[in-house]
Amino acid sequence: MTSTPSESGKSRSNDREPADFIRQIINEDNRTGKHGGRVHTRFPPEPNGYLHIGHAKSICLNFGIAAEYGGLCNLRFDDTNPIKEEQEYIDSIKTDVRWLGFDWGDREFYASDYFDQLYQWALKLIGDGNAYVCDLTAAEIREHRGTLTRPGKESPYRGRTVEENLALFERMRAGEFADGSRTLRAKIDMAHPNLNMRDPVMYRILQSPHHRTGNRWPICPTYDWAHGQSDSIERITHSICTLEFENHRPLYDWFLRELGVFAPQQIEFARLNLTYTVMSKRKLLRLVQDRHVRGWNDPRMPTLGGLRRRGYTPEAIRAFCARIGVAKTESTIDVQLLEHCVREHLNRVAPRVMAVLRPLKVTLTNYPEGQVEQLDAVNNPEDPAAGTRKVPFSKVLYIERDDFMEAPPKKFFRLAPGREVRLRYAYFIRCEEVVKDPASGEVTELRCTYDPATRGGDAPDGRKVKATLHWVSAQHAVPAEVRLYDHLFTRPDPDDVPEGLDFTANLNPASLEVLDCCQVEPSLADKGPEYRCQFERLGYFCVDPDSKPGRLVFNRTVTLKDPWAKIQKAKT
């Protein structure tokens, strides 16, 4: 946890700076002294799934705001539903938040930490005539709730006395009743236009063991009953959540008011949507279960685990979250902005290396047999401190198949019969002869000559060349597998499908391409997982955890911007 989560480094504690609507609210609260200048937020994941880029937006918001205002941000697991939650998720969530660069200190909390307090508060509401035990089944409750346009009917159990309710609730707690047979409900208003206020359930009976409290609680609180009170216990000043909870705010406030306890302010913002991907837990789970991807951390997934494996940096994700801003308008961010953010960071820090993905053999007919030269190559033109390295050069090389065309169209600047190009950091070469497989007609080798006077890449006579190609020396290169990724879906909105089909109809069949005959420069031989670099002219890549010594595996994080590829794509 070395970095400051506040990317701007600027304090937002004055209201001169353009601030988003949440920071404006906080600025106003600070101005009026509402919380004595205190700012305390929380990130409250439910431990029933893996974190994704949408959560990163919330994490950056909550931890970022706390840091900017000199406040604190808690990590709180919203573990009110034992049948869906598991320790594995808790561990992965903590790993991801830490990886993103945030620190919750010793403030790791669980809603289940507050089950006793919640129970006491429930007793108070019952005592005040504000809650009652209801014997209706789930289906009956639904029927009684009414509809969007029609008021609900009151439960026949609504009129129970305080004593009756207290006795029944005590027995619920003692585990005397079957799952789902009774609930504790807030007594509010069955005719309320907001359905959340029509006597919402506070406790249900769920005998399944809880990952933290074991079998101590046969009853468990609902989100509505637990969340606001948890915020209150932690003295959260600003409880930031997504738009769908806007309808719950009246209830959130109602509980706090009836209890007479510290009242945090709930503020809702629009969740993140990204083009060419899905973000809902349900759809992500479906992709994993139906084997459309290789797992939760498949590099094509928008999960933090997937992005990490893909080679994304925490810095890039934080920069992205800072740029997308925060508002109440529902929006879909162009995935190109995310890609821009990784490129921007990796361009600054990633060492450059040469790797040939689809090798084409090149023999330099006039280069001495058996000779090897060690040529100097710059590690990162954006960072002189990164220094240089030696790259071996010899008579037989590999270049990229895409860098040669027998009949080059207009605007193709690379190698072609009779044409001269530069090999990066090496020599000018000229293509003299094209060798083909007589059967298939496929080009199998290029026989070229090199100009010894151009060693290092410059011609003493000042002659220019239109392209510089990357290459590797055949006898020195290390074989590697490279996994190329593209968008998981073929449409910006995966849900844009013909009637009767679902989002899987838009899955991109070409989202993964595995190249297993790649040749990379020898300096890469000893690199392990999480090593990130730029393959010159191709893109940013990282070593995959599947990689083993002698069997390198790389993932392509993102391509470089490539005008030529765009020209070609436009033609098809």
Added chain:
RNA sequence: UGGGGAAUAGUGUAACGGCAGCACGACUGACUCUGGAUCAGUUAGUCUAGGUUCAAAUCCUAGUUCCCCAGCCA
């Protein structure tokens, strides 16, 4: 047809009665030993209709469109 929200270039996001700005994208051009990076430039916007005002994205009125809510999920 109840209630709660939201509408600003292609996509996001500012401007809080006083010149509609920024980022990404797209398109030019310069430079380049990465068709990368960098630099310069172009493109393009206030949902609609009225009203208030010297002045409206901003205030008022009426409409339109989109999102959320009928889990003992969160």
